Structure formats: C-alpha cells, structure tokens
Amino acid sequence: MIWTNDPNRLMLVAASAAAYGLVCLLPYLRARRKRLAAVRSKAETEAATSPGWIVAYASQTGNAEELASQTVATLRLAGIPAQLSELSDLHAEDLQRAERVLFLVSTYGEGDAPDAGAAFAGRLMTTQLPLPQLHYAVLALGDSAYQQFCGFGRALDGWLQAQGAHSLFPRIDVDRSADAAIGQWRQQLSHLAGTSDAPDWSAPAYQAWTLSARRLLNPGSAGAPVYHLELAPPGPLPDWQSGDLVQISAPSEADRPREYSIASIPADGRAHLLVRLHSHADGSHGVASGWLTQQAQVGQMVSLRLRAHRRFRLEDNAGRRLILVGNGSGIAGLRGHLRARAQAEQGGNWLLFGERNSAHDFHYREELQALRQAGLLEFDMAWSRDGGAARYVQDLLPAHADKLRSWVADGAAIYVCGSLDGMAAGVDAALANVLGHAALDALAAAGRYRRDVY
Numbered sequence: 001m002i003w004t005n006d007p008n009r010l011m012l013v014a015a016s017a018a019a020y021g022l023v024c025l026l027p028y029l030r031a032r033r034k035r036l037a038a039v040r041s042k043a044e045t046e047a048a049t050s051p052g053w054i055v056a057y058a059s060q061t062g063n064a065e066e067l068a069s070q071t072v073a074t075l076r077l078a079g080i081p082a083q084l085s086e087l088s089d090l091h092a093e094d095l096q097r098a099e100r101v102l103f104l105v106s107t108y109g110e111g112d113a114p115d116a117g118a119a120f121a122g123r124l125m126t127t128q129l130p131l132p133q134l135h136y137a138v139l140a141l142g143d144s145a146y147q148q149f150c151g152f153g154r155a156l157d158g159w160l161q162a163q164g165a166h167s168l169f170p171r172i173d174v175d176r177s178a179d180a181a182i183g184q185w186r187q188q189l190s191h192l193a194g195t196s197d198a199p200d201w202s203a204p205a206y207q208a209w210t211l212s213a214r215r216l217l218n219p220g221s222a223g224a225p226v227y228h229l230e231l232a233p234p235g236p237l238p239d240w241q242s243g244d245l246v247q248i249s250a251p252s253e254a255d256r257p258r259e260y261s262i263a264s265i266p267a268d269g270r271a272h273l274l275v276r277l278h279s280h281a282d283g284s285h286g287v288a289s290g291w292l293t294q295q296a297q298v299g300q301m302v303s304l305r306l307r308a309h310r311r312f313r314l315e316d317n318a319g320r321r322l323i324l325v326g327n328g329s330g331i332a333g334l335r336g337h338l339r340a341r342a343q344a345e346q347g348g349n350w351l352l353f354g355e356r357n358s359a360h361d362f363h364y365r366e367e368l369q370a371l372r373q374a375g376l377l378e379f380d381m382a383w384s385r386d387g388g389a390a391r392y393v394q395d396l397l398p399a400h401a402d403k404l405r406s407w408v409a410d411g412a413a414i415y416v417c418g419s420l421d422g423m424a425a426g427v428d429a430a431l432a433n434v435l436g437h438a439a440l441d442a443l444a445a446a447g448r449y450r451r452d453v454y
C-alpha cells in the first residue's frame with residue numbers, strides 16, 4: 001500500500017479508481033439495459049397480441065355510449081386493458097379472438113338495433129360463428145313502454161349463447177335509464193375487475209330552469225299544436241353544442257324523463273325547445289307535453305338537464321356543407337345547427353323540410369327567410385296538404401337528385417331529424433336511390449349521414 005499526502009497523486013489515484021470502476025460497471029450496465037429492453041419488448045408484444053377486454057356499444061342517442069365509456073374507465077382504473085369499440089366495428093375475427101367482451105346496446109324501432117348496430121346485426125347475427133372461448137355480458141337499454149322491451153339486447157344475448165359463448169353474469173335490462181339496473185351493472189363490473197373504487201357514474205343532476213317564454217307556432221293548423229318554449233338556467237349558462245338534447249321530467253312522472261332536441265345555441269342565452277302537444281284517443285294529453293305546453297305557467301320552474309348527443313353534433317362536419325332534412329318538430333334539431341352556422345356566418349346550408357300546410361305549419365318562417373335573404377340558406381319545402389307535387393320531404397330528394405349528388409360529391413354532410421314513422425325510412429330509401437346504397441353506407445360510416453329520429 002502506498003501512503004502519500006501529495007494532493008496531485010491522491011487525485012490521480014482517485015481518477016484511476018473511478019475509471020477502473022467505470023470499466024467494470026459498463027458491461028453490467030449494458031447487460032442490464034439489454035435485459036430491461038427484452039422484458040419491455042416481451043410486455044409490449046404480449047399487450048399487442050393479448051385480446052384484453054373489449055367494451056362494445058350500440059347507441060342511438062348516447063346513453064349506451066356514455067355507459068360504455070364509464071365501463072372502460074372502471075376497467076382501466078383496475079389495471080385491466082380495455083378497448084372501447086362501436087359494435088359495428090367488431091368483426092367475426094375480433095369476436096373469435098376475444099376472451100371477454102362487454103356489450104352495452106340499446107333498442108330502437110320495434111325491437112331493432114340502433115343505426116350503429118344494424119351492420120353488426122345484419123352481418124354477424126344472421127350467421128353461425130362458434131365462440132366457445134368468449135366470456136361476455138350484456139347491458140340492454142330500453143323502455144318497457146315498447147312492446148319489444150330491450151329487444152336488441154335480448155336478441156344479441158340469445159345469439160351469443162347459441163354460438164357457445166359463456167355469460168359472465170345474467171343480462172341486465174335497463175328500463176328508461178333506471179339507476180338501480182345501472183348500479184347492478186356497476187357492481188358486477190367492480191366484482192369482475194376486483195375494484196371497489198369505481199369512478200362516479202351518476203348522471204348530472206337535474207336543475208330548476210325557468211320557463212321564460214312560450215308561444216304557439218302553428219295557430220289554425222290541422223295538426224296538433226306545436227309550441228316554441230324558452231328556458232333559462234338557474235345560474236350561469238352551461239355549455240352545449242347544436243344537436244344536443246335536454247331531458248325534462250314532469251312533476252307527476254319524475255322517474256320518466258322525456259327528451260327534446262335543443263333548437264338553440266348557447267349564444268341565444270336560452271334553451272329553445274319545440275314541443276308538440278300529444279293527445280290520446282280519449283282526449284287526455286301526454287304527461288310531459290301536456291304539462292310543458294298547458295299546465296306550466298311562464299315563470300315556473302322546469303326540472304331539466306342537458307345531454308350531449310355526440311351522434312348528432314356537427315363535430316368534424318362543421319367545415320362541410322350541410323344538407324338538413326326533416327319534418328314536423330324535427331325542425332328543432334335542424335334549427336340548432338342553422339343557428340350555429342348563422343353565428344359563424346357560414347353558408348352552404350340546404351334545408352329540405354316537410355309539414356302539412358304552408359299557411360299554418362311553416363315553423364320559424366321569418367327566421368328561415370331572413371337566412372335565405374342573407375345568402376346563408378337554401379330551402380325546399382314539401383306541404384302534404386297544399387296539393388303540390390312533392391307531398392312529403394322524401395319526395396323532394398328525387399326531385400333534386402342532381403343537386404343532392406353534387407353537394408355530396410362536394411363533401412356535404414346529411415342530417416335527418418324528425419319522425420321515425422314514415423319519414424326516416426322514406427328519406428333513407430330516397431337517399432339510397434339517389435346516391436346508391438354503398439355510398440350512403442360509406443357516408444354513415446364516415447359520420448357524414450347522421451340521424452336524430454324518434
């Protein structure tokens with residue numbers, strides 16, 4: 001051992017020791033880095049090839065979609081890789097590879113799939129597809145007022161069973177978004193995921209909005225009275241987008257909210273609604289429409305909450321031309337978009353609309369004419385009781401086939417709002433005739449054909 005007090009020599013010794021240490025350490029560090037990289041790449045390969053959980057939804061107005069997002073969030077919180085997928089994006093190979101799929105689906109028409117599930121129902125649920133490896137669960141959304149309660153959820157469950165798939169727990173049917181059934185799903189999920197700290201799933205609370213104005217839009221009409229309502233929020237104006245909905249519960253049926261399209265934008269300062277008064281055969285009025293248009297006084301509180309309706313928003317179509325098609329109270333959802341376009345001083349809007357008589361049922365006539373005057377809107381109307389050539393809105397489409405094709409070729413998006421009975425199927429068929437089935441399907445898949453029909 002060499003003893004020295006010479007600082008230069010001491011530094012030299014220290015430097016040599018450090019260099020020696022580094023030389024010994026380098027191979028170790030290199031080996032460790034290699035080992036870690038190997039572990040990481042194995043994990044990545046496993047993640048890429050592991051099917052994980054799939055949460056598939058088919059939703060028309062967003063209830064099932066919202067619950068599906070919350071389901072994915074709960075699984076991820078528990079460390080379970082989960083992938084959110086629209087039902088129609090699932091193919092036979094996905095199902096045959098998957099080990100766990102949670103389905104959240106609503107029902108429309110007469111026990112049918114929502115638009116976004118129709119392709120899946122037509123393509124897969126009509127075939128045999130052995131799925132012995134698949135474990136699944138179904139949350140079926142519906143309304144027991146319909147004859148085919150949760151019809152599509154039931155059909156999907158039955159089909160999966162028939163393919164040999166195993167249910168993780170019995171199907172849960174949700175009647176009008178009932179909290180108890182949703183709580184049951186959440187509980188099953190926490191159980192499966194082994195977590196008790198699931199995020200809060202409660203929908204936003206209802207607030208007391210004030211009915212600030214109401215006016216009859218169609219005096220003298222042969223049809224049922226239609227009212228324009230304005231509602232003011234209790235506090236600062238919340239944000240929404242054109243295409244969104246409100247849910248309103250009448251005091252006598254607080255557990256059965258009704259949905260209405262919002263006919264205004266936040267810049268209007270109020271939520272505008274269009275409410276048609278429903279009458280039963282015995283002359284009594286519909287609970288919600290009777291309360292909103294007859295009983296509630298201007299100045300009275302209305303229990304209301306906003307609901308995002310992503311499927312009918314402008315979103316990526318905001319920069320495109322718009323072809324707006326509708327009938328009756330469907331003008332409400334279309335007017336929301338028109339007001340958004342007017343606020344942005346954006347033209348390229350074409351409205352095709354159907355009602356009974358031009359003299360009585362031309363809702364928002366002055367407003368639409370003013371937009372046309374300003375060069376922001378073109379419109380074509382079909383009056384079923386005026387004796388013209390085009391009686392219904394679907395008759396307008398073949399009559400304007402060239403313009404329709406040229407607008408679509410130019411990138412336009414199509415929005416349809418109004419009644420399911422008669423109008424929606426008629427418009428769909430007329431569009432398919434003019435544009436071709438494949439082109440219409442492609443527009444729907446690209447989010448350029450959107451419907452809010454009821």
Ligand SMILES: Cc1cc2nc3c(=O)[nH]c(=O)nc-3n(C[C@H](O)[C@H](O)[C@H](O)COP(=O)(O)O)c2cc1C
Nearest residue numbers: 059060061062063064106107111142143146149150
């Ligand atoms: C036009 C229309 C038709 C419907 N048909 C049915 C039906 O046949 N059976 C059913 O259980 N629910 C039916 N419903 C209720 C919806 O399934 C229910 O409102 C559901 O919560 C909607 O979920 P979503 O927002 O995910 O589409 C219908 C609703 C509408 C507006």
